[in-house]
Amino acid sequence: MTAVMAVALAVAGATARVLVAMLFLAGAMGKLRDLENFRTVLANYRLLPGRAVMPASLALVLAELVLAGGLIGWPRLAAPGAIALLLLFAFAMRVNIARHRDFIDCGCGLSSRRGISNGMVLQNLTLCVLLVPVMLPLAPITGFALANCAAAGVLLYLIIQIFGEMAALRVPRNRTPAAWSQI
Numbered sequence: 001m002t003a004v005m006a007v008a009l010a011v012a013g014a015t016a017r018v019l020v021a022m023l024f025l026a027g028a029m030g031k032l033r034d035l036e037n038f039r040t041v042l043a044n045y046r047l048l049p050g051r052a053v054m055p056a057s058l059a060l061v062l063a064e065l066v067l068a069g070g071l072i073g074w075p076r077l078a079a080p081g082a083i084a085l086l087l088l089f090a091f092a093m094r095v096n097i098a099r100h101r102d103f104i105d106c107g108c109g110l111s112s113r114r115g116i117s118n119g120m121v122l123q124n125l126t127l128c129v130l131l132v133p134v135m136l137p138l139a140p141i142t143g144f145a146l147a148n149c150a151a152a153g154v155l156l157y158l159i160i161q162i163f164g165e166m167a168a169l170r171v172p173r174n175r176t177p178a179a180w181s182q183i
């Protein structure tokens with residue numbers, strides 16, 4: 001691997017870990033604000049038996065919090081778990097899209113309700129790919145370069161939030177807003 005490629009991978013990984021940490025932290029905080037609603041959202045995915053929804057909802061929130069902190073403090077240890085969680089979210093969304101249940105709330109922890117989409121699945125898969133360099137034995141990014149990566153991660157987080165909120169404003173084709181509450 002060339003030195004330039006190694007630096008590019010390290011920068012991509014450092015930026016991605018800040019981005020994903022912020023997504024997990026914001027998601028967990030949103031879910032904690034209304035845990036009962038998140039349990040309903042999780043049940044609406046119809047992937048778990050009823051008695052497993054409450055412990056799974058708590059486990060998901062805890063996993064997001066732990067992984068958010070881990071991506072900042074112990075990135076090489078936390079990256080595999082973050083990738084696994086993103087893949088789990090992508091899988092759950094894709095299963096429901098295949099069931100034509102794209103109108104259910106994504107459960108991202110945001111204030112607005114938005115349905116799931118293949119774009120969200122692709123976003124999660126892209127984040128997984130971007131986290132792979134974090135697990136590689138690359139020279140660490142430090143100093144001003146690390147600050148730039150953190151700023152880029154924050155900026156990407158804000159862009160994703162803006163586009164997510166804009167997507168929540170759209171009414172899905174052949175669906176009325178009333179259909180969103182009918183599960």
